Amino acid sequence: MKSALLSSRRKTSAVAATVGAVIAITATAGSGVSYAQEGAPGGIPETAISADGRFFTPGPSTIVKRNASQGVEAMESISPSPADSFAIRRVKNKKYLGQSCGTKVIQQISGRGKTTLVLTVEKKVEATVKKEIAIEVGAISAGMGFDVTKSYAVSNQTRYEVPRGKFGTVQAYPLYDQYIGDVYEGASGTWPTGKKVFAYKPVGVCFNQWLG
Known part of the structure; x- marks a missing residue:
């Protein structure tokens, strides 16, 4: 028993x-x-993310790649769209502020080493606008020099070596050229409102990569 x-x-x-x-x-x-x-999306430090959570400042683990040339892309000549209630407002004094990465993942790859992760991105990404006062998008496009209602192609590739026994991840985010402009009122855009408009044009890819 x-x-x-x-x-x-x-x-x-x-x-x-x-x-x-x-x-x-x-x-x-x-x-x-x-x-x-x-934690933060894609292993991005929370301190690098903008207050609205839509953009982040590239850090040491982020590879920034423009679509083509490294310079600021030439602006188009755009006329404002037909008048509406905000048509008397215009954007002036456009300035280039530099580059920002969006926080929305557009593509991802991961794997356990030893391996090489290859991520090729070919996507269309919408331009983005932030404004401190009501103003019609045609006026923003005219002041910024590109159509803020369009989607723009972003494309590039990166390779990431993952050591044996490690788990690697690569995430792709859109890269934007960031612009700021002042909003003026009046038929000829005479009076400053003291308000700003920000426009973000997709121009490449931010690759964020790390080991787990």
Whole structure:
């Protein structure tokens, strides 16, 4: 009787040990896969993200690649759209503020090393506008020199070497040229309102990469 009881206990312990091993393996795999979802999006420090959560400043783990030339792209000549209630407002004194990365992931790849992650991006991304006062988009486009209602193609590629035993992730975000302009009122745009308009034109890709 004692022998049968001892045998039963041994079987129970063996089953528990096996179940424990499976749980441990599952937890390890889960932590590797969910790493990209912990904290700030894409492993981006929260201090680098704008107050509205739509943009971030590139850090040491981010590779910034423009579509073509490294300079600021030439602006188009655009006329304001037909008049509406805000047509008497115009954008003047446009200035280039530099580059920003959007926080919306447009493509992603991940894998366990040793391996090389290759991410090729070819997407269309909408231009973005932030404004401190009501003004029609045609006036913003005319003042900024590009159509703020359009989507623009972004394309580039990156390679990321993942060492053996590590889990690597590469995420692609849109790269924008950022502009600011002053809003004026009046038929000839004579009176300053003291308000600003910001426009963001997609011009490339920000690749954020890290090891888990």
